[in-house]
Amino acid sequence: MTIKQNGFVKSSLPEEWKKVLGSVASEFGDIVDVEALQVIPLKGAMTNEVYQINWRTKDGDLFRRVLLRVYGEGVEVFFNRDDEIRTFECMSNHGQGPRLLGRFEHGRVEEFIHARTLAAADLRDPEISALIATKMREFHSLDMPGPKNVVIWDRIRNWLSEAKSLCSLKDAREFALDILEEEISMLEKELSQDDQDIGFCHNDLQYGNIMIDEETRSITLIDYEYACCNPVAYDIANHFCEMVANYHSDTPHVMDFSKYPDLVERQRFVRTYLNSSGYEPSDTEVEQLVHDVEKYTLANHLHWALWGIISGYVNKIDFDYMEYARQRFRQYWLRKPELLGSWGISP
Known part of the structure; x- marks a missing residue:
C-alpha cells in the first residue's frame, strides 16, 4: 500500500477500505471525486493503525475528513470486537464520542472529531x-x-x-x-x-x-x-x-x-x-x-x-x-x- 502524506491521489488502498470509504464519501454529497483522497497516518496508537482521510469538496478550499481505524493483530485476545462496536454505537447514541460511519472486516470508519x-x-x-x-x-x-x-x-x-x-x-x-x-x-x-x-x-x-x-x-x-x-x-x-x-x-x-x-x-x-x-x-x-x-x-x-x-x-x-x-x-x-x-x- 502506498500512502502519500501530501496531495490527493487515486489511492492504492485495499479494496475493502476503498469500498467503505467510497460509500461514506458518497453520503456527504459534495465531494469532487470520491476516489481521490489524501491519507495521513496518525501517530500514537498502540494497538491499531489510524489514518486521517481527506477529500476535496466542490466548495474549493474545504475538505471532508473521516478517521480510518485498522485493527491491530491479535487484539481479539484482549476484548471482543463486537462488544466494543456495540459500546461505540451506544456511546454515540449518548452523545459521547464520534459516530460510526462504516465498517469492514479488519477496521472501521469514524466521524472525524474537530478537536x-x-x-x-x-x-x-x-x-x-x-x-x-x-x-x-x-x-x-x-x-x-x-x-x-x-x-x-x-x-x-x-x-x-x-x-x-x-x-x-x-x-x-x-x-x-x-x-x-x-x-x-x-x-x-x-x-x-x-x-x-x-x-x-x-x-x-x-x-x-x-x-x-x-x-x-x-x-x-x-x-x-x-x-x-x-x-x-x-x-x-x-x-x-x-x-x-x-x-x-x-x-x-x-x-x-x-x-x-x-x-x-x-x-x-x-x-x-x-x-x-x-x-x-x-x-x-x-x-x-x-x-x-x-x-x-x-x-x-x-x-x-x-x-x-x-x-x-x-x-x-x-x-x-x-x-x-x-x-x-x-x-x-x-x-x-x-x-x-x-x-x-x-x-
Whole structure:
C-alpha cells in the first residue's frame, strides 16, 4: 500500500477500505471525486493503525475528513470486537464520542472529531485536568446495556492464562507468572469493598484517548476497546498512572514514574471529580477515594504488564512491549509493600 502524506491521489488502498470509504464519501454529497483522497497516518496508537482521510469538496478550499481505524493483530485476545462496536454505537447514541460511519472486516470508519488530541503535558495542566475529572464522572454515570458486575479481576486472570500460554520459559520465570494468580486473589480480597462506587469505566485514559475542543473547552473520550464496568477508583488510578507516559517520545515504552501526580494533584482531581456530581464532598470522602485509588494502581500495573507481555507476542507495532511490561511489574513490586502493609511481601 502506498500512502502519500501530501496531495490527493487515486489511492492504492485495499479494496475493502476503498469500498467503505467510497460509500461514506458518497453520503456527504459534495465531494469532487470520491476516489481521490489524501491519507495521513496518525501517530500514537498502540494497538491499531489510524489514518486521517481527506477529500476535496466542490466548495474549493474545504475538505471532508473521516478517521480510518485498522485493527491491530491479535487484539481479539484482549476484548471482543463486537462488544466494543456495540459500546461505540451506544456511546454515540449518548452523545459521547464520534459516530460510526462504516465498517469492514479488519477496521472501521469514524466521524472525524474537530478537536485536538491531548499531549502528555496536558494531563498536568490544572484546567485541563479538572475538565477530565468532570468528564470522567459523567462517563462513569452513563447507563450502558449489559451486566453491571466488576470485570477487572476476571480480565486480569484471563490475560495471565493467555500470557502463560504464549511465554517462553525464560520470560515466564522473569515475570514470575507462576505466583501471579495468588497476587490477583490477594488484590481482589484487599481492594474489593461492598460500598465501592461501580461505574462504566473507560479503563484506558491515556492522553491519546482524550480530545479537547479549543473553542468550547469540551472534553471527548475516545477508543472504548477496554471499556466496561469497574470500580471508579480503578479508572482514576489508571489515569494517574498514564501521567508518567509519553508515547510520542523517542522511547515511547519508557515510563517516568517521577512524573506520577503528587498528593495535592491527586486530591484536587478527586475533589473535582466528586464535586462535579452536584454536591461538595467532605475532606473524609476525598481522602478515602484518594486512598482507594492508590491501592488500585497495583491492579493497573498487573493489568498493563500482562497486556505488554501478550502484545509482545501478538502485535507487530514498533513498540518495546516487553520492556514496558518489565517496568509495570517493577512498579507493582516496588509499591506493594507501601500500599498493602502486611500483604506487601515481594518475591
